[in-house]
Structures are given as C-alpha cells and as structure tokens.
Amino acid sequence: MKFQGAYIQGSEAFLVLEFFSYTLETALNENKIKEENKIKIAKRSLKILETLQCQKKITRDFRPGVLGFTDRGLIKIIDFGKF
Amino acid sequence: MFLGFLICDKLVNQDQIEKQRLKYVPPEAFLFLVEDITHDIWSFGCLLIDLFSKDQQIFKLDLTYEELYKLHNNNLFPSIPSYINGLLKDIISKCLERNYQDRIGIEELSENLNILLDTLSKRKIIIYEFRGE
Numbered sequence: 470m471k472f473q474g475a476y477i478q479g480s481e482a483f484l485v486l487e488f489f490s491y492t493l494e495t496a497l498n499e500n501k502i503k504e505e506n507k508i509k510i511a512k513r514s515l516k517i518l519e520t521l522q523c524q525k526k527i528t529r530d531f532r533p534g535v536l537g538f539t540d541r542g543l544i545k546i547i548d549f550g551k552f
Numbered sequence: 553m554f555l556g557f558l559i560c561d562k563l564v565n566q567d568q569i570e571k572q573r574l575k576y577v578p579p580e581a582f583l584f585l586v587e588d589i590t591h592d593i594w595s596f597g598c599l600l601i602d603l604f605s606k607d608q609q610i611f612k613l614d615l616t617y618e619e620l621y622k623l624h625n626n627n628l629f630p631s632i633p634s635y636i637n638g639l640l641k642d643i644i645s646k647c648l649e650r651n652y653q654d655r656i657g658i659e660e661l662s663e664n665l666n667i668l669l670d671t672l673s674k675r676k677i678i679i680y681e682f683r684g685e
Binding site: 493494497498502505507508509510511512514515518519521522525527528529530531532533534 | 569572573575576577581587589591592593595596598599600602603604609610611612658661662665666668669672
C-alpha cells in the first residue's frame, strides 16, 4: 500500500494512503469476479503471502476483507494485521 | 468507538473487523494460542473457499466466539462445499490440515495452483460444479 502523504489538522495527524476501489470481500459479495479470474486472484493473493514469508512475517489477518483492488486491478494487502 | 477502514463510503468498526478476522484463524491459534508460520496458509485455504463457494462463504457467516470455539473444538470448521472437488479440493484440504506441522508449504501450494491454472487454461475443464441454491 502506497503512502501518499501526511498532514496535521488541529491536534490530529492524518495519513493519506493509496486508494482502493473495493476489497475482495466486496467484489465476491457483489459477484464482480468472473470464474476464469478466480485462480489468478488466488495466485496473486498467494504471491503476497510468499513475499511476507520471505521476510519471515505472518499477517495473522489474511482474509478477503483485507485484500484491496487498486484502480488498475492490482491486489494488495490493506491491513498488515498483527505481526 | 474505534473506527477501522474507510473504504469507499463504508465505515467498519473494530468489533466487526475482529469478528471477521477470528473466522480465518487456524484452530491451534484459536484454541491453544499457538502461532506458527503456517497461520496464513490456513487463512488462505479459507480464502479459497470464499473464492470458489457460491453459498458457504466464510465472510458471510455470522458466528459468535462461542459458536466458533465449539466448531473448532469439534473439527467442524470450515467445511469444504461438496461441489468443490478434484485438485482444488485437494489444495484446500492441505491448507486446512489441522495439524499445523503437516500443513502444506507455500512453495508446494504455489506449484499446485500453477498446475490448476495450467489445467484450466489448456484443457478448459470445469474444476467444480455448483448444484442447487
């Protein structure tokens, strides 16, 4: 997830992060995913886990609700759970 | 109340997030607080059920902590829908191996998914069939 910037307003600090159109959970709930793309999505999701495991990390929160689709259709993890 | 993500125009509260997260936690972590590198592999198996299930998606289940505890304690969660079969069922079963030491490794999992992807694209066979609503 890309960090876009940060700003302070009054006593609160805000982080601006990459925009995600929808999560995998939303997409499944709304039947937005074609059957032929499901294995590809599974592969891309596994790639995320592979990358994390290479760094000896586990998310402990890996589910459709934390996988987000960018405007370009890329899948990224949007919450890194409890490392 | 803590606020979680702001996705589109939806606000999700922290309790709902935790309730969803717990359904993807493997039995050894849920019942015995044992954490292992294979934790996410179990969650990935659940995610495969979500992807290929039409009527038994885990994220749609409304389970209390006590209900989930009972199901895990009796080895009843999650169940693989009967219409998922062949290599896909095999892959999911290996992810959902209750003994975490026997759970499939990420490399083997990746190889199996590649085989499945190849099979689908080359032979154009149907890997599962949905029967009934």
